[in-house]
Every structure is written in C-alpha cells, then in structure tokens.
Amino acid sequence: MKALSRSSAAREVTIYEVADQAGVSIATVSRVLRGTARVAPDTRQRVESAVADLQFTPSRPARSLAEGQHAAAGIVFPDLSGPYYAEVVLGYEEVAAEHGRSVLILSTHGREAAAEMVVDLASRVDGMVVLGRTVGDGVLADLAAKGLPLVVLARDAVPGADSASTENEHSAEALARHLVADHGYRSIAFLGDPVSSNDASGRWAGVRRVLDAARLPSGDDVVVPCAFDEEDGRRAADRLLRRQPPRALVCANDEIALGAVTAAEAIGLRVPDDLAVTGWDDVMAARHSRPGLTTVRQPMRELGAWAARRLQERLAGDASEPRHEVLPTQLVQRASCGHHPEEDR
Amino acid sequence: MKALSRSSAAREVTIYEVADQAGVSIATVSRVLRGTARVAPDTRQRVESAVADLQFTPSRPARSLAEGQHAAAGIVFPDLSGPYYAEVVLGYEEVAAEHGRSVLILSTHGREAAAEMVVDLASRVDGMVVLGRTVGDGVLADLAAKGLPLVVLARDAVPGADSASTENEHSAEALARHLVADHGYRSIAFLGDPVSSNDASGRWAGVRRVLDAARLPSGDDVVVPCAFDEEDGRRAADRLLRRQPPRALVCANDEIALGAVTAAEAIGLRVPDDLAVTGWDDVMAARHSRPGLTTVRQPMRELGAWAARRLQERLAGDASEPRHEVLPTQLVQRASCGHHPEEDR
DNA sequence: TTGTAAGCGTTATCAT
DNA sequence: ATGATAACGCTTACAA
Numbered sequence: 001m002k003a004l005s006r007s008s009a010a011r012e013v014t015i016y017e018v019a020d021q022a023g024v025s026i027a028t029v030s031r032v033l034r035g036t037a038r039v040a041p042d043t044r045q046r047v048e049s050a051v052a053d054l055q056f057t058p059s060r061p062a063r064s065l066a067e068g069q070h071a072a073a074g075i076v077f078p079d080l081s082g083p084y085y086a087e088v089v090l091g092y093e094e095v096a097a098e099h100g101r102s103v104l105i106l107s108t109h110g111r112e113a114a115a116e117m118v119v120d121l122a123s124r125v126d127g128m129v130v131l132g133r134t135v136g137d138g139v140l141a142d143l144a145a146k147g148l149p150l151v152v153l154a155r156d157a158v159p160g161a162d163s164a165s166t167e168n169e170h171s172a173e174a175l176a177r178h179l180v181a182d183h184g185y186r187s188i189a190f191l192g193d194p195v196s197s198n199d200a201s202g203r204w205a206g207v208r209r210v211l212d213a214a215r216l217p218s219g220d221d222v223v224v225p226c227a228f229d230e231e232d233g234r235r236a237a238d239r240l241l242r243r244q245p246p247r248a249l250v251c252a253n254d255e256i257a258l259g260a261v262t263a264a265e266a267i268g269l270r271v272p273d274d275l276a277v278t279g280w281d282d283v284m285a286a287r288h289s290r291p292g293l294t295t296v297r298q299p300m301r302e303l304g305a306w307a308a309r310r311l312q313e314r315l316a317g318d319a320s321e322p323r324h325e326v327l328p329t330q331l332v333q334r335a336s337c338g339h340h341p342e343e344d345r
Numbered sequence: 346m347k348a349l350s351r352s353s354a355a356r357e358v359t360i361y362e363v364a365d366q367a368g369v370s371i372a373t374v375s376r377v378l379r380g381t382a383r384v385a386p387d388t389r390q391r392v393e394s395a396v397a398d399l400q401f402t403p404s405r406p407a408r409s410l411a412e413g414q415h416a417a418a419g420i421v422f423p424d425l426s427g428p429y430y431a432e433v434v435l436g437y438e439e440v441a442a443e444h445g446r447s448v449l450i451l452s453t454h455g456r457e458a459a460a461e462m463v464v465d466l467a468s469r470v471d472g473m474v475v476l477g478r479t480v481g482d483g484v485l486a487d488l489a490a491k492g493l494p495l496v497v498l499a500r501d502a503v504p505g506a507d508s509a510s511t512e513n514e515h516s517a518e519a520l521a522r523h524l525v526a527d528h529g530y531r532s533i534a535f536l537g538d539p540v541s542s543n544d545a546s547g548r549w550a551g552v553r554r555v556l557d558a559a560r561l562p563s564g565d566d567v568v569v570p571c572a573f574d575e576e577d578g579r580r581a582a583d584r585l586l587r588r589q590p591p592r593a594l595v596c597a598n599d600e601i602a603l604g605a606v607t608a609a610e611a612i613g614l615r616v617p618d619d620l621a622v623t624g625w626d627d628v629m630a631a632r633h634s635r636p637g638l639t640t641v642r643q644p645m646r647e648l649g650a651w652a653a654r655r656l657q658e659r660l661a662g663d664a665s666e667p668r669h670e671v672l673p674t675q676l677v678q679r680a681s682c683g684h685h686p687e688e689d690r
Numbered sequence: 691t692t693g694t695a696a697g698c699g700t701t702a703t704c705a706t
Numbered sequence: 707a708t709g710a711t712a713a714c715g716c717t718t719a720c721a722a
Contacts, residue, residue, distance in 0.1 A: 012699090014698095014699060014700090015699065015700065016699080024708075024709085025708065025709045025710075026699090026700085026701095026709090026710095027701085027702080027703095027708070027709060027710080027711090028707085028708060028709075030700070030701060030702080031702095031707095031708085034701080036701085036702085037702095037707085037708095038707070039707070039708085040707060040708085043707080043708080055487070055491070057464060057467070057468050058468070058699080058700070059410070059468065059698085059699050059700065060406075060415075060465075060468040060469045060700095061405075061406040061407075061409035061410040061415070061698085061699080061700090062406075062410050062698070062699035062700035062701090062714090063699080063700050063701075064406035064700090064714095065404070065406040065407050065410055065698090065699080065700070065701090065713095065714045065715065065716085066699080066700040066701040066702080066713080066714055067700080067701065067714090068714075070405075070406070072449075072469070079435075080431055080432075080434060080435035080438065081432075081435060083428060083431075083629075086425055086428075086431035087425075087426075089425060089450075090424075090425035090426060090452070093425065093450060093451075093452050094452070094454070097451070097452070097456075097462070102449055102451070102465070102466065102469060103449065103450050103451070104417075104447055104448065104449050104450075105434075105438060105448050105449075105450050106438075106442070106447070106448070107435065107438050107439070107442070109439070111442075117442070119402060120405075120447070121447065122402070123402050123403070123404065123405040124405045124417070124447060142400070146400070230629070255629070258629070258633050261633075283629070283630075284428075284575070284600070284603070284628070284629070284630045285628075285629045285630035285632075285633045285634075287630075288603055288606075288630045288633060288634035288635075289630075289633040289634065289635070290633075290634070290635030357715090359714095359715055359716085360715065360716065361715080369692075369693085370692065370693045370694075371693090371715090371716080371717095372692070372693060372694080372695095372717085372718080373691085373692060373693080375716070375717060375718085376691095376692090376717095376718095379717080381717085381718085382691085382692095382718095383691070384691070384692085385691060385692085388691080388692080403715080403716070404714085404715050404716065406714085406715080406716090407698090407714070407715035407716040407717090408715080408716055408717075409698095409716090410697095410698045410699065410700085410714090410715080410716070410717095411697080411698055411715080411716045411717040411718080412698085412716085412717065413698070
C-alpha cells in the first residue's frame with residue numbers, strides 16, 4: 001500500500017484495475033457489470049468483490065461513446081421563476097427518472113446565446129423537450145431533421161416533432177362568456193402579450209371571439225401587453241385603471257391577475273364589485289387570495305409527464321407520424337369575477 | 346451526392362469528415378474549433394466552412410472522455426413541487442449557465458433508489474450540490490472523499506464539502522418572541538417535523554428556547570409532526586384544533602400555515618382573532634392570502650447562486666478548507682399573527 | 691503551421 | 707466461459 005497524498009481530483013478507478021484485481025480480462029468485468037452474457041459463478045464473485053473493493057463506477061462518457069447513447073434527456077424552458085414551468089419540469093423529471101434517464105435542464109431566460117446553448121444541450125442527450133418560444137423554429141427544425149427526438153410544449157408545432165399544449169381558446173371563450181352572459185359585463189380588457197406568447201394569443205383569441213359575438217369593443221386598445229409576472233401585471237393594470245377602468249379584466253395568468261388586484265385596490269377599486277379580475281393557471285396563491293381568484297386550471301404536471309412518455313416512446317423506436325396533443329383545462333369560478341349568489345346556500 | 350433515406354437516428358457527423366472536406370488533419374480541425382493553437386488564416390477558413398457545411402457538432406462524450414471533464418454539474422433535491430426548491434434550482438441554474446456548465450437535476454422524491462441515482466449522477470458531472478436530507482451522509486462522504494467537489498445546502502455539513510443554509514434558530518426566536526412578548530400569547534404549538542428536516546428542527550429549537558424562557562409549555566405535545574405541504578398542514582391542524590386549540594400556531598413553512606388557516610376557518614376559528622398562525626418562506630400566496638401571512642423570508646434564489654459560485658471556485662482549483670455559510674433571513678410581519686395597531690395610521 | 695499517433699475508458703465482436 | 711482487440715470520436719503531446 002503506497003502512501004498517497006493526492007491534492008484533489010483523484011484519478012478515477014478504471015475497468016482495468018478491476019480486471020487486474022479480479023484476475024480476469026476487462027471484457028469479463030464488462031460482462032458481469034452489464035449482465036450481458038453468462039459468467040461462471042465464481043468468476044462473477046471475484047469480479048463483484050473487486051468492484052466493491054475499489055468502489056468502481058464506470059466512466060459515463062466512455063460508456064456513452066461506446067454505446068452511442070447518453071441515457072439522458074433535456075428540457076428547455078424560458079424561466080423557472082413562476083410556478084408554471086417548475087410544475088412542468090417536475091412532471092417531466094418524475095417520469096424520465098422512472099425510465100432511468102438523467103435530466104438536463106436549460107433555462108434560456110432570454111439570453112442571446114439561447115440557440116447555441118440548445119445546440120450544446122442537444123449534444124449531451126438522446127432527446128429533448130422544448131417549452132414555449134425559447135429558441136427559433138430554425139434551430140429546432142434542424143435538430144429534428146438531424147434525427148434528434150424532439151417534443152415541443154406550449155408553442156407552435158415544429159416539423160418532425162411531437163407537440164402538446166393545454167387547451168386555450170375554448171376555455172377562454174367559456175371564461176369570457178361567463179363574464180359577459182352570466183355577469184353582464186359590457187367592457188372587458190385583456191392583460192397579456194398575444195404577440196410574444198402562444199398561450200396569451202390563444203387566450204386572447206377566445207376572449208375576442210366572445211366580445212365580437214356580443215358586439216363589445218375588442219380592438220387593440222382593450223389589450224394591454226404585459227409580461228407574465230406580478231410586478232408587470234401591477235404596473236400595466238395601474239396604467240390602464242387610472243386611464244379608463246373596464247368593468248372586467250381578463251389576465252393572461254394568475255400572477256398578472258394578482259398584480260392587477262393589488263393595483264386596483266391601491267387606487268380604491270373594489271374587486272369584484274367595481275372591477276372583476278380573472279387569471280389563468282390556478283396557482284396556490286389564486287386559491288388563498290381574497291377574493292378567491294377565478295381562473296382556468298391547466299394540467300401542467302401532466303404536460304411534462306406526457307412529454308416524457310412521448311420521448312421515451314420515440315427513443316424506444318417509435319417512428320410514426322408526429323403526434324399533437326391538446327390537454328383539457330378547467331374553468332374555476334371563485335369570487336374575483338363577481339358574486340355567485342347560487343353558491344351561498 | 347448519394348441519395349439517402351435514413352429511417353431515423355441519423356449517424357452523427359464526425360471530425361474526420363470535416364477534416365476530409367477541408368483537406369486537413371483532424372488535429373487541425375480540433376485546433377480551430379478549440380482555438381487552442383494558431384492556424385493559418387486560409388486553413389482556418391476552409392475548416393470553418395466545412396464545419397458549417399456539415400453542421401458539425403463535436404461529440405460531447407468523446408470530448409469529455411478525452412478531456413477528463415464533463416463541463417456539467419448536478420443538483421439534487423427532494424422534490425420540485427413547492428416553490429422552495431424551484432427557486433433554489435433557478436438561482437443555481439442561472440449562475441451555472443453563466444459558467445458554461447450544463448445542469449443536471451435529480452429529484453429523489455424519497456425513492457428507495459436515491460443513493461444509486463446520486464452515484465449515477467456523480468458519474469456525469471464535475472461537481473454537485475445536494476439539498477436537504479435526500480441521501481444518506483455515507484454516500485455524500487464517499488463522493489467527497491473521492492474528490493468530487495460537493496456543496497450541500499440546508500442540511501448538516503458533510504466532511505470535505507462546502508455547505509450553506511439559511512438562518513433558522515435566531516429568526517425563529519424573533520418570531521416566537523414577537524408572539525409571546527408583543528402579542529402576549531401563552532399557548533403556542535408547532536406544526537412541522539423536527540425529526541426529518543433540518544430546517545424544521547432548527548426552527549423548532551428557536552421557538553422552544555423562547556417558550557422555555559417564558560416558562561410556557563414546550564413538551565412533545567405541542568409539536569405536531571407534519572410534512573411540508575398544504576394538505577398535510579390542513580390535516581394536522583384539524584386534528585390539533587379539534588382537540589385543544591392553542592392561541593398561536595407556528596408552522597414550519599407557508600404551505601403548512603395556509604393549510605392550517607383553512608382548517609381553522611373550517612371549524613369556525615377566526616385568524617388571527619381566535620388563532621394566530623405564522624409560516625416560513627414568504628411565498629407568493631403568503632402575500633396574497635387574507636389575512637396576510639406573517640412569515641420569515643429566506644433568500645432561496647441566493648442560496649442556489651451561492652452554491653453555484655462555490656462549486657465553480659472549487660472546480661477552478663480552490664482547495665482551501667470547506668466553507669460554511671449561513672444566509673440571513675428576515676421576519677415579515679403581516680396580519681395573521683394578530684393586529685398591529687401601530688401600523689394602522 | 692500542420693500531421694501522426696497515442697491515449698481517454700468503455701462495449702462488443704471475434705476467436706479460443 | 708473467457709480473452710484479445712477493434713471500434714467509439716475526440717484532445718494533445720510529439721514530430722516534421
């Protein structure tokens with residue numbers, strides 16, 4: 001036993017040392033590790049104890065190089081700050097892990113280098129899922145064309161890639177109809193950015209259809225662009241409400257809506273008596289805010305899980321036509337859109 | 346140009362094909378790609394256009410094998426469901442990405458196989474950060490001993506690893522003192538599991554110290570074990586409140602607290618008039634719930650960022666003694682712990 | 691400035 | 707049942 005004093009970054013134990021210690025060839029070591037061919041019981045014994053002795057762990061890069069596989073998959077999203085993406089990632093990770101696949105995450109934030117980063121990610125995984133408008137379609141189309149299994153979520157479909165999203169237009173219609181028909185509101189504004197987000201644009205489209213059918217104003221002046229966060233929602237609502245408050249405010253997500261409620265109360269507007277407010281997502285805060293936030297619940301976790309399952313099928317060899325799934329959502333009525341007397345019993 | 350009809354999983358372009366097309370050796374291609382040595386301008390030209398032509402991307406496993414580096418780091422956490430871990434991961438990913446390091450995530454959930462999964466993860470990264478009690482100390486100690494840079498968060502320190510957590514005991518004392526001294530509450534219970542969570546045990550320790558100093562009951566019957574989620578908080582609170590309601594309820598986190606508020610209201614107890622409730626974390630819902638939840642804010646994002654920076658320093662060769670950081674937290678007084686008349690002006 | 695060739699640590703195909 | 711050995715695709719001395 002040599003005295004050793006490695007400063008750091010200890011050399012890894014290799015399959016050769018295991019083979020030496022067990023008195024066999026590296027091929028045999030590989031065989032017992034992979035269980036890929038039969039090995040005599042006592043040889044197996046010796047190998048196994050050598051492995052345990054040396055605490056041998058195969059080098060992943062070497063294995064990947066030889067196998068031509070990474071045993072990993074990636075997921076790309078814009079940001080992890082809101083509850084939304086975290087839930088999707090969680091759903092994804094959960095089933096990916098069950099498939100024995102490591103998960104690499106990449107949050108693009110909106111960095112210039114997003115495209116490069118995605119390409120780099122692609123070189124470390126067997127397949128990947130991309131959320132929202134994180135990178136240009138070109139990059140994704142290239143990747144898909146190169147044969148990388150790809151599933152996109154909450155964005156326009158990409159040629160050669162599976163895709164899934166949650167239902168937007170119909171639920172938005174249902175929501176707007178509730179506001180217009182049940183509550184009788186005649187002036188409705190939309191907070192969100194239909195230009196930069198697919199989800200926002202779908203939701204606005206649904207609302208707009210109802211407004212048009214009811215011959216209510218639906219021009220550009222009733223949509224106030226705004227990012228998907230609370231602070232931006234508060235600011236945008238503040239501007240709008242000081243100018244010309246509508247009777248109801250449909251927000252592209254819950255965070256915007258909660259920001260809007262804050263803004264409304266700050267200038268003395270009562271919700272829902274003076275101003276009705278609705279959100280989207282049904283995050284925890286929507287349930288606990290007072291008044292409870294009327295919103296649309298979407299199965300975010302399930303969206304991630306769906307992506308993971310689809311990817312797994314592709315990786316298992318499924319070469320059928322790309323699938324496009326739309327997961328159902330559900331309108332959740334609470335008090336922020338107005339009183340519902342029938343529930344008072 | 347041969348007609349090609351690959352069914353799927355297209356063969357990757359290799360450095361050899363690039364070299365061929367550019368009429369140089371693979372060494373030269375590598376050189377221009379890495380910028381590792383000077384290359385004649387026109388050779389560089391030819392190589393670069395060949396790379397572009399063929400859309401060459403180096404094989405990551407091959408590169409890692411040759412370099413002995415992964416250019417990746419991992420982060421392990423119990424779960425991504427609450428807002429807590431998502432924030433930490435986000436803070437981590439953000440700075441890791443700046444360092445050009447890919448991020449692998451692993452959520453252990455509480456799976457049996459956690460230890461194996463962590464070991465597997467270790468074989469794909471240059472360093473990793475581990476949150477909470479996700480795996481046994483033994484596994485982590487082994488990893489650290491093998492020379493893998495390791496930083497642990499929100500858990501007991503591990504020999505050879507950096508560690509950080511957010512301050513618990515002092516803020517818990519401050520919180521309890523506010524309840525006892527300022528509001529005058531004499532019976533206080535704790536909802537959370539000091540046995541299975543470091544954070545919970547630190548918080549309870551702080552509270553207990555204050556109770557003892559005030560000669561108030563602090564035995565096992567005032568701590569109600571409960572997981573870190575809303576539903577479990579609701580159930581635990583329901584049991585407790587039906588039996589013998591204390592005057593104040595200190596909860597190990599906001600989700601438990603919000604569950605407790607629900608339970609209290611369900612059996613006709615008003616918060617804070619009949620029962621004061623406090624949380625921990627200051628999640629979005631804490632701000633929007635009515636009454637606003639008194640809680641302790643901790644810098645979760647910063648915790649992740651700290652870990653990423655520390656890891657980067659280690660990977661850059663820093664071999665100094667392990668560092669142990671405690672990030673400060675902040676008491677946030679809202680209405681759920683009782684009225685604060687001085688703020689009514 | 692560029693090429694040759696020896697690793698890097700596996701897997702898997704042949705032989706034996 | 708086991709052992710040699712050729713890939714796998716890159717990086718990097720060492721030569722030229």
